[in-house]
Amino acid sequence: xxxxxxxxxxxxxLLALCGALGFALFDQIVFHELPCPLxxxxxxxxxxxxxxxxxxxxVQHAPRHYGIIIISSVxxxxxxxxxxxxxIVPGTGAYGDPFLGLHFYTWAFLxxxxxxxxxxxxxxxxxxxxxxxxxxxxxxxxxxIGLFTVxxxxxxxxxxxxxxxxxxxxxxxxxxxxxxxLGNQHVK
Numbered sequence: 056x057x058x059x060x061x062x063x064x065x066x067x068x069l070l071a072l073c074g075a076l077g078f079a080l081f082d083q084i085v086f087h088e089l090p091c092p093l094x095x096x097x098x099x100x101x102x103x104x105x106x107x108x109x110x111x112x113x114v115q116h117a118p119r120h121y122g123i124i125i126i127s128s129v130x131x132x133x134x135x136x137x138x139x140x141x142x143i144v145p146g147t148g149a150y151g152d153p154f155l156g157l158h159f160y161t162w163a164f165l166x167x168x169x170x171x172x173x174x175x176x177x178x179x180x181x182x183x184x185x186x187x188x189x190x191x192x193x194x195x196x197x198x199x200i201g202l203f204t205v206x207x208x209x210x211x212x213x214x215x216x217x218x219x220x221x222x223x224x225x226x227x228x229x230x231x232x233x234x235x236x237l238g239n240q241h242v243k
Contacts, residue, residue, distance in 0.1 A: 065111040069199040076206045092223045093138045097163045100131025105203050112196040121174040128170040135164035
């Protein structure tokens, strides 16, 4: 596979990941659907998988970078399965509102499965290129990396405002650290 095509495919994968992260952040801010601890762990797995994609785009596509994507996605997939199983029993309720009939943790599971399949396919069809780093990153890759960076920073800020430096509540109802900073009192 030509290096340019691999960069393009990895850029599309990173944009898909950015779409999921961006939509989750949008839902968090606009509809006040605060992420639970398992949701935050799934986002962290998405960040880690994104690092593998960024390395493939900016340095060179390499088996170890696809390994980062696969390992991160397997970990994220198990966290999503854990959350699905917590809410699959009738009467236990679900966390958050569904989007197109599925909850975000189910969409996260599907995203992780797709990332594993995509990285595995790339490993099977990739041709080992030279060890030299890429001289320039195409505009689509640069855009995807920039968007990913903005989304990671925004998610870190949101999580810090929600949880502060401690453990996040199981069922968050407010940005506890932001409330503490602003002096707002909530009855617990």
